[in-house]
Amino acid sequence: MPGLAAPGDVPWTSIDTSTAASTMLANILTSDALDEISNYPGEDGEDSAIKRYMTSAGRVREGKLTRGIIFWVYPTGRHGPTETLEEGDLRGTAGTVLLHGLLVTLESGADVEEATRRIFEAVPESGIVHLHVQAADRGILEDGEAESC
Secondary structure, eight states: OTTOOOTTOOOOSSOOOSHHHHHHHHHHHTTSOSOEEEOOOOTTSSSOHHHHHHHHHTTEETTEESSOEEEEEEOTTSSSSEEEOOTTOTTSOTTOEEEEEEEEEEOTTOBHHHHHHHHHHHOOSSEEEEEEEOOGGGOOOTTOSOEEO
């Protein structure tokens, strides 16, 4: 189809940490268009909401996603990726909105176990970052680790 990049031809070779990227992440976060998943690991560490979400949204076959997906992951206990400070909160002025979370983009073909591990390692307690996980047969980007924006 004209205008669409073929898998493997996407231009992401690193994560942009410019002011524009930070603004874009914050704008995406406020859209309410993406699912928001807690990083709670589950009772046994295996049954996490993240893995369940990837399995259902990404339609897994042989441990790999069969479609690309995008979602937010936020630290457990934060009640979502945004938090508005109340009067008397010592962290800042009432009404200030704190952002915390990880924008996850996963390619079709990404390995579910590898993606789960990388997501749990990358979720920040404060601030917003992006993590992109490539298809398993493309390897892992050398500088594709999550970075703060």
